[in-house]
Amino acid sequence: MRAGPSQDEIRRQNLGALLRYVHMHGATSRAELTTTLGLNRSTIGALTTDLAAAGLVSEGTPKETGRAGRPSLVVRPESARVHAYAYSIEVDRLRAARIGLGGGVLDRRELARPRGITAAEAAPLLARAAREMQQSTPTDAICVGAGVAVCGLVRRDDGLVRLGPTMGWVDEPIGAAIGAELGLDVPVVVGNVADVAAFAEHTRGAATGCDNLIYLYGDVGVGAGIITGGRRLTGHGGYGGEVGHMVVRRDGTRCECGSRGCWETEIGEHGLLRAAGRSDTQGRDAVLAVIDAADRGDAQAQTAVRTAGDWLGFGVANLVNIFNPELVIFGGAMRDLYLAAAAQVRSRLNASALPACVEHVRLRTPALGDDAALIGAAELAFERLLADPLDVS
Amino acid sequence: MRAGPSQDEIRRQNLGALLRYVHMHGATSRAELTTTLGLNRSTIGALTTDLAAAGLVSEGTPKETGRAGRPSLVVRPESARVHAYAYSIEVDRLRAARIGLGGGVLDRRELARPRGITAAEAAPLLARAAREMQQSTPTDAICVGAGVAVCGLVRRDDGLVRLGPTMGWVDEPIGAAIGAELGLDVPVVVGNVADVAAFAEHTRGAATGCDNLIYLYGDVGVGAGIITGGRRLTGHGGYGGEVGHMVVRRDGTRCECGSRGCWETEIGEHGLLRAAGRSDTQGRDAVLAVIDAADRGDAQAQTAVRTAGDWLGFGVANLVNIFNPELVIFGGAMRDLYLAAAAQVRSRLNASALPACVEHVRLRTPALGDDAALIGAAELAFERLLADPLDVS
Structure with a gap:
C-alpha cells in the first residue's frame, strides 16, 4: 500500500539504479544503461554527470570495439577510490579486506584467531588491519562504511551479536566496538556470515539471477542465508536462517544451544570428528584430514563422511520442502562435506x-569461495550508498 | 535494480494504492487518504473521480461526526457491485462464496464432499454454486475473477494442482476446469489453502501489520502459509511452505508422500486418531471427538492429544528457528489441537x-476462522484489480 513516488524519490531511485548497475556489472556503456534501465539518453547523461561530480563513477571511451561509428561512452565505478572495509570473524581466523565499489578485493589481511577471543579483544586487531590498509589508499578516497560477518545471531536493528555459540559470545556489540576503534565516523553494519555470503553469491556469484536460494554455511555451527522472492529472509528480529538448530533427532547429541539433536550436531565439525574417532582434533584442517583419510580408504573416516553426508541431505530435503528453492549452495566446511559425499546428499x-519441490533444485559450491563472507560484508556497507548515492558520498 | 517509474506507472500505482486502502479499511475520508497515502488533495480527488467513473468506489457524505465545519467526503468500495467468487476445496467439503470488494462475504454455499472426488467432478458443482449466487447479484455487477483454495501443491505459473495427497489428486487443472464451467471469461487463480489463509489473516485478520508470520493449516495434511518481510513465500515453482513434510522422525510412520516420519504423520488427523485408538473414524468431527474425550478424562485420548501437542510444539520450534516469525497462527484442525494442548505446544x-528466535513470538488462532480460506481465495482474485484498477474494471 504505497502511493507513487515523488520526483525527488524518482531521481534518487534512478541514481541508485545506475550506480547499482555499474557496481554489479562493471564498466557499462551509456547505450546499455539506457536500454537496461529503461530511461532515455538525456536522463542517463544527467544521472552520470551527478554521480561523476560526487566522485562515484567516471566516464571514458571504451577499449577498441572494432565497430564503425562513434562508440558510446563507458561509465565505470570509481573502484579504487570508493571503498568499504569488510571483516569476517570466524571460528579460527579473523579476516579484513578493503573492497572497492564494484566488488573487487583491493587489499586484505588475515590473522589467526585463538578460539575464545572476545569482541573487545578482536576489535582493536581488526581496526589495526584497516589502518594498515589505509596507508596504501589514495588520499581522496571515500570510505562508505564497514561491514562485519560473524558466526552468530545478529539483531537486525543494531547489529548486536546476541549469541555466537561457537565463539562463546553472548550480547557482544562488535559493530560498536569496531566503530570506536576505527574512528572513521562511518557506519559499521553487522550481519550473520551465511546471510552475507548468500547476499554476495546472489549479487555477483553462483546465484545471480536466482530469486530463491539457500546458502548453507558451516564450521562448528551451521546456518543458512536464505533469499526468497529475490529478498533476504531476516525474520522479525534478524535471526532467521538458524537451520543448524532444526532438530533432526529428538534423542540426539546435546547441542551448544541447550537443545538436543540439532542438525549441526550431525553435520558440523564436532559431529564429523566424533564419528571419525578424532574428537581430540579441531578446525577446518581436521575436517579436511577426515575427508582425506576417507579418500585414502580409512573405513572409519569413510563411514563418518557418508553418515554426515546422509544427514546433510536429510536436512536439505526438509529445507527444500519448506522453501522450494532453485539453488542450494554449500559454503565453508559444508562445501568440503558436500564435495566428499555428494552422492549421499x-x-x-x-x-x-x-x-515437485526437488525437481528443479540445483546443488552448487560457492563461486566466490571463502571470499563470499568478505564481499557480502562489504555489500552490507555499500547498501546505504546504493540506496541514496548523493546523500552518502 | 529498477529505474524510477514513468508517469503512467505512477498513476496506476496511485490508483491501486487508493483502491487497496479502501478495500482493506472500508469507507475512508478524503482527508485520511491524503494523509495516509502522502498525496495532495487534488491528486486524491482526481484518483477518486477515475475510480468512481469505473464503478469501483463511490463518494458520499459521512455519518454525522459531531464536529463543526464541512466534513471531508468519504470514499467507499463498491462492495455489493464489485466482487469475486471464492472456492475452498477441502477434504470433507466444498465451499463457495461471493465476496465483495472490501472483503465481506455477500453470499455462500456449502456442499459435503465425498473423499476421492476428482477435479472434473468438483468443477461443475462449484460452478453451479456460483450460478445460484449470481441470481441475486445486481445486473450491473462487476466480477473481477475467481480464486480457489486447495489442500495441495499448486504450480504458481498456471495453478495446476501438482499433488493433493489428502484428496488423491495428481496434476489436476482445477482452475481451468472451473473456468470452463463458469463461462464468465474471468481469470481463475488457484492457491494452496494455507497460503491464501495466511494472505487473508495478513490483509484483514489476526496478522495485520505483522510482516513475519507462519499460518499453519492442518486436517489430514499439514501445510503453512508463510509471510517473510511482508511478502508471501512461494518458492521457485510455487510449492514453498510444505512444512508438513519436514521429517521429524527418521524411523517414523510411512507418509502419503512416500517418505517416512513427516511432521504431518504425527500431528495430522491420521496420527491423532491412530494414537487415540480410533483409526476407524475420520474427519474434523472425529478429531473433535478425541479432544472432547480427552476433556472428559479418557486416558488414551489425553495421551494422544498431549503427544500430538508436543510434536506440534516440536515442529513449530524448528520453524521458529528457521523463520524467526513474530506470529504463528493455527488454522483448521491445528486450531483445535493447539487449543487442546497449548501448554504442551x-x-x-x-x-x-x-x-532469541522465540522471545517475541506470539501463538494465535485465526481471527477469520474457517472463512480465511474463502477470503484469501477472493484476495487472489482481487490482486489483479488492485494492481491495475482501470485495466480490469
Missing part, C-alpha cells in the same frame, strides 16, 4: 523431498 | 527453540 534429498 | 517450543 543427492540420494537422501531425492528420497526424502517432495518431487 | 508452548513448553516444547520454549525448550527447543533458540531464545
Whole structure:
C-alpha cells in the first residue's frame, strides 16, 4: 500500500539504479544503461554527470570495439577510490579486506584467531588491519562504511551479536566496538556470515539471477542465508536462517544451544570428528584430514563422511520442502562435506523431498569461495550508498 | 535494480494504492487518504473521480461526526457491485462464496464432499454454486475473477494442482476446469489453502501489520502459509511452505508422500486418531471427538492429544528457528489441537527453540476462522484489480 513516488524519490531511485548497475556489472556503456534501465539518453547523461561530480563513477571511451561509428561512452565505478572495509570473524581466523565499489578485493589481511577471543579483544586487531590498509589508499578516497560477518545471531536493528555459540559470545556489540576503534565516523553494519555470503553469491556469484536460494554455511555451527522472492529472509528480529538448530533427532547429541539433536550436531565439525574417532582434533584442517583419510580408504573416516553426508541431505530435503528453492549452495566446511559425499546428499534429498519441490533444485559450491563472507560484508556497507548515492558520498 | 517509474506507472500505482486502502479499511475520508497515502488533495480527488467513473468506489457524505465545519467526503468500495467468487476445496467439503470488494462475504454455499472426488467432478458443482449466487447479484455487477483454495501443491505459473495427497489428486487443472464451467471469461487463480489463509489473516485478520508470520493449516495434511518481510513465500515453482513434510522422525510412520516420519504423520488427523485408538473414524468431527474425550478424562485420548501437542510444539520450534516469525497462527484442525494442548505446544517450543528466535513470538488462532480460506481465495482474485484498477474494471 504505497502511493507513487515523488520526483525527488524518482531521481534518487534512478541514481541508485545506475550506480547499482555499474557496481554489479562493471564498466557499462551509456547505450546499455539506457536500454537496461529503461530511461532515455538525456536522463542517463544527467544521472552520470551527478554521480561523476560526487566522485562515484567516471566516464571514458571504451577499449577498441572494432565497430564503425562513434562508440558510446563507458561509465565505470570509481573502484579504487570508493571503498568499504569488510571483516569476517570466524571460528579460527579473523579476516579484513578493503573492497572497492564494484566488488573487487583491493587489499586484505588475515590473522589467526585463538578460539575464545572476545569482541573487545578482536576489535582493536581488526581496526589495526584497516589502518594498515589505509596507508596504501589514495588520499581522496571515500570510505562508505564497514561491514562485519560473524558466526552468530545478529539483531537486525543494531547489529548486536546476541549469541555466537561457537565463539562463546553472548550480547557482544562488535559493530560498536569496531566503530570506536576505527574512528572513521562511518557506519559499521553487522550481519550473520551465511546471510552475507548468500547476499554476495546472489549479487555477483553462483546465484545471480536466482530469486530463491539457500546458502548453507558451516564450521562448528551451521546456518543458512536464505533469499526468497529475490529478498533476504531476516525474520522479525534478524535471526532467521538458524537451520543448524532444526532438530533432526529428538534423542540426539546435546547441542551448544541447550537443545538436543540439532542438525549441526550431525553435520558440523564436532559431529564429523566424533564419528571419525578424532574428537581430540579441531578446525577446518581436521575436517579436511577426515575427508582425506576417507579418500585414502580409512573405513572409519569413510563411514563418518557418508553418515554426515546422509544427514546433510536429510536436512536439505526438509529445507527444500519448506522453501522450494532453485539453488542450494554449500559454503565453508559444508562445501568440503558436500564435495566428499555428494552422492549421499543427492540420494537422501531425492528420497526424502517432495518431487515437485526437488525437481528443479540445483546443488552448487560457492563461486566466490571463502571470499563470499568478505564481499557480502562489504555489500552490507555499500547498501546505504546504493540506496541514496548523493546523500552518502 | 529498477529505474524510477514513468508517469503512467505512477498513476496506476496511485490508483491501486487508493483502491487497496479502501478495500482493506472500508469507507475512508478524503482527508485520511491524503494523509495516509502522502498525496495532495487534488491528486486524491482526481484518483477518486477515475475510480468512481469505473464503478469501483463511490463518494458520499459521512455519518454525522459531531464536529463543526464541512466534513471531508468519504470514499467507499463498491462492495455489493464489485466482487469475486471464492472456492475452498477441502477434504470433507466444498465451499463457495461471493465476496465483495472490501472483503465481506455477500453470499455462500456449502456442499459435503465425498473423499476421492476428482477435479472434473468438483468443477461443475462449484460452478453451479456460483450460478445460484449470481441470481441475486445486481445486473450491473462487476466480477473481477475467481480464486480457489486447495489442500495441495499448486504450480504458481498456471495453478495446476501438482499433488493433493489428502484428496488423491495428481496434476489436476482445477482452475481451468472451473473456468470452463463458469463461462464468465474471468481469470481463475488457484492457491494452496494455507497460503491464501495466511494472505487473508495478513490483509484483514489476526496478522495485520505483522510482516513475519507462519499460518499453519492442518486436517489430514499439514501445510503453512508463510509471510517473510511482508511478502508471501512461494518458492521457485510455487510449492514453498510444505512444512508438513519436514521429517521429524527418521524411523517414523510411512507418509502419503512416500517418505517416512513427516511432521504431518504425527500431528495430522491420521496420527491423532491412530494414537487415540480410533483409526476407524475420520474427519474434523472425529478429531473433535478425541479432544472432547480427552476433556472428559479418557486416558488414551489425553495421551494422544498431549503427544500430538508436543510434536506440534516440536515442529513449530524448528520453524521458529528457521523463520524467526513474530506470529504463528493455527488454522483448521491445528486450531483445535493447539487449543487442546497449548501448554504442551508452548513448553516444547520454549525448550527447543533458540531464545532469541522465540522471545517475541506470539501463538494465535485465526481471527477469520474457517472463512480465511474463502477470503484469501477472493484476495487472489482481487490482486489483479488492485494492481491495475482501470485495466480490469
